[in-house]
Amino acid sequence: MLNEFSLIEQYFLNNKKQRPDSIVGIGDDGAVTRVQPNHDLVTVTDTMVNGVHFDESTPPRAIGHKIVAVNLSDLAAMGAEPCWISLALTLPDADETWLSEFAAGLHEICQYYDCTLIGGDTTRGPLTVTVTAQGQVPAGEAITRSGAKPGDWLYVSGPLGDAGLGLDMTQQADMATGPHLQRLVERLYYPHPRVALGQTLRNVAGACIDISDGLLADLQHLLSSSGVAADIELDKIPLSLAMTETLSQDAAYKKALTAGDDYELCFTVEEHNRGRLETLTAHLKNKPICIGRITQLREPAIQFKLHGEVYELPLEYQGYNHFNNSVTAKD
Amino acid sequence: MLNEFSLIEQYFLNNKKQRPDSIVGIGDDGAVTRVQPNHDLVTVTDTMVNGVHFDESTPPRAIGHKIVAVNLSDLAAMGAEPCWISLALTLPDADETWLSEFAAGLHEICQYYDCTLIGGDTTRGPLTVTVTAQGQVPAGEAITRSGAKPGDWLYVSGPLGDAGLGLDMTQQADMATGPHLQRLVERLYYPHPRVALGQTLRNVAGACIDISDGLLADLQHLLSSSGVAADIELDKIPLSLAMTETLSQDAAYKKALTAGDDYELCFTVEEHNRGRLETLTAHLKNKPICIGRITQLREPAIQFKLHGEVYELPLEYQGYNHFNNSVTAKD
Numbered sequence: 140m141l142n143e144f145s146l147i148e149q150y151f152l153n154n155k156k157q158r159p160d161s162i163v164g165i166g167d168d169g170a171v172t173r174v175q176p177n178h179d180l181v182t183v184t185d186t187m188v189n190g191v192h193f194d195e196s197t198p199p200r201a202i203g204h205k206i207v208a209v210n211l212s213d214l215a216a217m218g219a220e221p222c223w224i225s226l227a228l229t230l231p232d233a234d235e236t237w238l239s240e241f242a243a244g245l246h247e248i249c250q251y252y253d254c255t256l257i258g259g260d261t262t263r264g265p266l267t268v269t270v271t272a273q274g275q276v277p278a279g280e281a282i283t284r285s286g287a288k289p290g291d292w293l294y295v296s297g298p299l300g301d302a303g304l305g306l307d308m309t310q311q312a313d314m315a316t317g318p319h320l321q322r323l324v325e326r327l328y329y330p331h332p333r334v335a336l337g338q339t340l341r342n343v344a345g346a347c348i349d350i351s352d353g354l355l356a357d358l359q360h361l362l363s364s365s366g367v368a369a370d371i372e373l374d375k376i377p378l379s380l381a382m383t384e385t386l387s388q389d390a391a392y393k394k395a396l397t398a399g400d401d402y403e404l405c406f407t408v409e410e411h412n413r414g415r416l417e418t419l420t421a422h423l424k425n426k427p428i429c430i431g432r433i434t435q436l437r438e439p440a441i442q443f444k445l446h447g448e449v450y451e452l453p454l455e456y457q458g459y460n461h462f463n464n465s466v467t468a469k470d
Numbered sequence: 471m472l473n474e475f476s477l478i479e480q481y482f483l484n485n486k487k488q489r490p491d492s493i494v495g496i497g498d499d500g501a502v503t504r505v506q507p508n509h510d511l512v513t514v515t516d517t518m519v520n521g522v523h524f525d526e527s528t529p530p531r532a533i534g535h536k537i538v539a540v541n542l543s544d545l546a547a548m549g550a551e552p553c554w555i556s557l558a559l560t561l562p563d564a565d566e567t568w569l570s571e572f573a574a575g576l577h578e579i580c581q582y583y584d585c586t587l588i589g590g591d592t593t594r595g596p597l598t599v600t601v602t603a604q605g606q607v608p609a610g611e612a613i614t615r616s617g618a619k620p621g622d623w624l625y626v627s628g629p630l631g632d633a634g635l636g637l638d639m640t641q642q643a644d645m646a647t648g649p650h651l652q653r654l655v656e657r658l659y660y661p662h663p664r665v666a667l668g669q670t671l672r673n674v675a676g677a678c679i680d681i682s683d684g685l686l687a688d689l690q691h692l693l694s695s696s697g698v699a700a701d702i703e704l705d706k707i708p709l710s711l712a713m714t715e716t717l718s719q720d721a722a723y724k725k726a727l728t729a730g731d732d733y734e735l736c737f738t739v740e741e742h743n744r745g746r747l748e749t750l751t752a753h754l755k756n757k758p759i760c761i762g763r764i765t766q767l768r769e770p771a772i773q774f775k776l777h778g779e780v781y782e783l784p785l786e787y788q789g790y791n792h793f794n795n796s797v798t799a800k801d
Contacts, residue, residue: 162510162612163612163614166615166695167548167614167615167616167695168514168544168545168547168548168615168678168679168680169512169513169514169544169545169547169548169550169605169612170512170513170514171510171511171512171548171607171612171614172510172511172513173510173511173609174505174511176507179493179502179503179504180502180503180504180505180511180604181500181501181502182500182501182503182554182556182588182589182602182604183499183500183501183589184556184557184558184589184590184591184602185558185591186558186560186591186593186600187593188560188593188594188595188596189595190595191593191594191595192593213499213500214499214500216499216500217498217499217500217502219500223513225513225515225602226515227515227516227517227558227600227602229517229519229598257513258513258514258515259515260515260516260517260600262517262518262519262522262523263519263522264519264520264521264522264596264598265519265595265596265598267560267595267596267598269517269558269591269600271513271515271556271558271602273511273513273604274500276502278504281493281494281500281502283494283498283502284497284498284499285498347499348499349499364497364498
């Protein structure tokens, strides 16, 4: 069996191209990096636990990809350029097959977004993966959750619910067929954080959050941080073809509103910035979709409309909560 | 039971005084901080796992203290000023007593070193604690492991082995008495990272490492990074009064050389910087102790001398390794 140090060396030390702003990398007491002048540092952390965020059926390559993707999604929501990641990896044993697949998934997404693995810690214990990612943003231009104002337009960056539907397909044998299976499971296992869009939204979006726990749950955080409420046009919520061809309309909207793991962005734009948003995103294949509008604070904070009428959502439309709900592989 | 968000809010959101360079803290997708102009960012990560790095008998307050202390010790070894920490906390349940004690230990050491908790993630699963700490250092002044040169003098910052002896005392009923018990267990549970000394060593030390896995293991890393070897005078290795009054001389040196968790610094100083080191550390209660000298690379890389003669260490003097040794609460 490999010892701790050669294990780290073999899979993580030889990590390809380093960013030139990474001065000291893996193998010292700490990593030394250099933030650009007149830029702020943005730091995010996400953990994935075996049996909670993934299970034995999840490919190790997907775990390596996703732990980076979920962190880059948080950086994207802040408008930050991803730069460096640190990996805390707790493993029951030094399984070389698992490690090589996990490392491949992690390195691929890091290379793609020019993000350098600068350090971390490897320990023995129940399988748990934590990444802290660091990015930078021009000073004062980070986008927070708290900048939404009444009258702002509310957008999402792409179709919702696909990852949740992909999860159902991996768990329910009777759903695990159909032409969309592969695409939906890809959305679950290999999410693409909206890195470029996040940076485009600097000075355009008033507030932004990434949708990791479901639109309802995450929008609620944005609204409560900003002290506002929102009207949403239910039929404006974007659904993929895979979604509409697989589920009934009701089931599809429920999935889109409550399922997590999509890693799309939800953001607000002031009236006078709508044209700017359109210009800046004209080249994108998936353009942001306007789903509603911010209002003065009121209860309930989120109100739905369908064909101009107020539409009452069933009560069970709620986001996932780590400590109240049963533990599933959902989040 | 608290839900995830109110749990985080209750114990971690209300965290006292924030550094003025923390612009956006807990409660957004990411934290925004500002590194001083002409400074480099230093990032370190350490994980502590239940059943490996601590056990049921460890006070939660000590776990909260120590996960910060071990990270600040890494920053100290780089010469960095500690600034911000991110906490990834995986918990089997939301035990309020445990959380309040853990948070108290964590906040106390953060306050003491003016380090702000800027964010993190809380997940359900087997008890595991990861902290990523960020510090800053004047550009180009970070101290690495790789700067030792033949002829440099080798120092440690204080007595070694006390934490290991403290661990023995918590595990062996027959040792758990004596006048030194409390002090040694304090050294194990509440280590004090050498934060001020680390910053003093900028432009003075050629290479530096913190002693977390035992002097032999950590010095070996420093030597191999620098491509050098070292002669150590066995009787120069500092032992505390508690150590010499508790163990035989042989057992005391073995503990000092191989036990982990002391979080002292081991560093090298060029001949012409020795006076500067003495001046800069004259005010310290515990002054650095010179234990030997760096030599040209040779095998074995570490050679001991006692009263001028080469001294052969028994073979079992080896550092702890996470994946080769049996799992204990030792490291």
